[in-house]
Amino acid sequence: MRSFFGGIHPYDGKALSRNSAIEELAAPKQVVIPLSMHIGAPAKPGVSAGDSVCVGSVIGEAATGVAGISAPVHSSVSGTVAAVEERLHPNGRRIVSVVIDNDFNDTLDAEVVPQTIDEHDYSTDIIRILYKAGVVGMGGATFPAHYKLASGLNRADTLIINGAECEPYITSDHRVLLEDADAVLRGIRHLRRALNLDKAILAVEANKADAIALLKTKLEGTSDIEIRVLKTRYPQGGEKQLIQAVTGRQVPSGKLPADVNCVVFNVYTAWSLNQAIETGLPVISRVVTVSGPGVAYPKNLRVKIGTPVREVLDAAGGLKADARKVLLGGPMMGNAIYDLDVPVIKGTNSIVALAPEQIHHSADTNSVCIRCGRCIGVCPMRLQPVYLYAYERKNKLDELKKLHIADCMECGSCAYICPGRLHLVQAIRSGKAKINNR
Numbered sequence: 001m002r003s004f005f006g007g008i009h010p011y012d013g014k015a016l017s018r019n020s021a022i023e024e025l026a027a028p029k030q031v032v033i034p035l036s037m038h039i040g041a042p043a044k045p046g047v048s049a050g051d052s053v054c055v056g057s058v059i060g061e062a063a064t065g066v067a068g069i070s071a072p073v074h075s076s077v078s079g080t081v082a083a084v085e086e087r088l089h090p091n092g093r094r095i096v097s098v099v100i101d102n103d104f105n106d107t108l109d110a111e112v113v114p115q116t117i118d119e120h121d122y123s124t125d126i127i128r129i130l131y132k133a134g135v136v137g138m139g140g141a142t143f144p145a146h147y148k149l150a151s152g153l154n155r156a157d158t159l160i161i162n163g164a165e166c167e168p169y170i171t172s173d174h175r176v177l178l179e180d181a182d183a184v185l186r187g188i189r190h191l192r193r194a195l196n197l198d199k200a201i202l203a204v205e206a207n208k209a210d211a212i213a214l215l216k217t218k219l220e221g222t223s224d225i226e227i228r229v230l231k232t233r234y235p236q237g238g239e240k241q242l243i244q245a246v247t248g249r250q251v252p253s254g255k256l257p258a259d260v261n262c263v264v265f266n267v268y269t270a271w272s273l274n275q276a277i278e279t280g281l282p283v284i285s286r287v288v289t290v291s292g293p294g295v296a297y298p299k300n301l302r303v304k305i306g307t308p309v310r311e312v313l314d315a316a317g318g319l320k321a322d323a324r325k326v327l328l329g330g331p332m333m334g335n336a337i338y339d340l341d342v343p344v345i346k347g348t349n350s351i352v353a354l355a356p357e358q359i360h361h362s363a364d365t366n367s368v369c370i371r372c373g374r375c376i377g378v379c380p381m382r383l384q385p386v387y388l389y390a391y392e393r394k395n396k397l398d399e400l401k402k403l404h405i406a407d408c409m410e411c412g413s414c415a416y417i418c419p420g421r422l423h424l425v426q427a428i429r430s431g432k433a434k435i436n437n438r
């Protein structure tokens with residue numbers, strides 16, 4: 001098993017939910033669907049208050065055509081548009097969103113039909129289907145998948161499917177691999193054929209032994225998908241770390257995976273592509289792990305996009321009395337939210353509630369760096385967090401650039417290991433913002 005430089009071994013908490021089969025959460029009375037759930041230009045409103053919509057109807061048009069970085073947005077329920085207005089987004093900002101009252105009829109849009117693929121123009125058709133279905137990086141990165149696939153055409157010699165799921169507590173991809181492996185494998189084969197490659201590599205961390213055994217059984221006698229077992233280490237699922245672990249190639253500073261002839265898609269992105277082909281359904285729901293010591297009954301749920309986080313937590317028994325912090329995403333890279341009524345969006349792979357013991361209150365005014373160098377040893381990007389911290393405090397922005405602050409992926413490994421409990425990631429974020437604003 002290969003791995004990457006640096007990294008840490010945090011408590012993974014996955015035992016709380018890894019054996020919980022995916023349950024379907026009933027759609028809420030009202031969904032709030034932001035028009036920005038992806039990297040790139042927000043979608044443009046395609047409906048107005050009073051309009052009727054069906055499940056899968058386009059409610060936000062991609063701001064760009066298929067050649068640009070944007071994605072359409074679809075209704076996850078049938079019903080009536082109550083408003084198109086700014087609502088609180090999980091990122092803490094107010095974003096134009098479509099509010100839909102559910103009529104509970106689940107009427108499908110006429111456009112939701114299985115897709116046919118032209119054997120002679122496979123790549124173009126898969127790009128079209130990804131675009132039409134609004135598929136984005138479903139591991140949380142939310143980069144439009146059609147654009148990523150197009151950027152790898154005639155360049156990529158390696159297709160990697162990211163099944164690492166290295167963030168603590170999250171088990172949604174693990175469950176999808178266990179419960180719907182055939183659909184994931186069909187999605188991977190469509191991506192492989194679109195890229196005109198003989199083989200795809202499905203990379204899974206060693207802590208998912210049951211999924212690895214199942215996949216190996218299903219792939220017996222085939223050679224077009226290889227299961228690559230990776231060491232369990234955070235942040236194994238980072239795109240650049242995964243590429244290094246699988247191929248030994250290092251993506252240079254400021255470059256993209258395609259620059260080292262690789263394309264990486266998440267397991268659930270492959271599953272979503274397969275769904276779009278076989279049923280015509282765009283991304284209107286996703287599997288969400290609801291877990292952490294602050295949740296009464298951790299589980300995995302399939303949730304309609306636009307469902308309030310509060311209702312998802314309620315379906316898992318609600319928050320325990322001592323829950324102190326709710327995160328969308330895992331404890332290493334997730335965002336803390338202050339309002340439980342924000343909606344589940346395409347990139348919400350988990351809702352994690354922490355109890356006081358998991359929250360390190362740190363960096364009081366007496367905290368100091370003891371120059372132990374541990375932050376440098378764990379940084380997967382080979383940066384020097386201790387100096388990034390010191391230069392940010394002193395507003396030495398040129399020095400920050402020389403130390404490649406832009407390469408920091410904000411994985412949190414340095415802050416996790418730091419005995420001084422310094423707010424390293426916050427300082428790095430602040431440093432990046434200062435550079436961008438000067």
Ligand code: SF4
Pocket residue numbers: 378379380381382383384385407408409410411412413414415424425428
């Ligand atoms: S947060 Fe940035 S500086 Fe810290 S370990 Fe991760 S990549 Fe390195």
Ligand code: SF4
Pocket residue numbers: 368369370371372373374375376385386389414417418419420421422
């Ligand atoms: S880990 Fe913390 S205390 Fe150690 S060198 Fe880095 S910033 Fe300083």
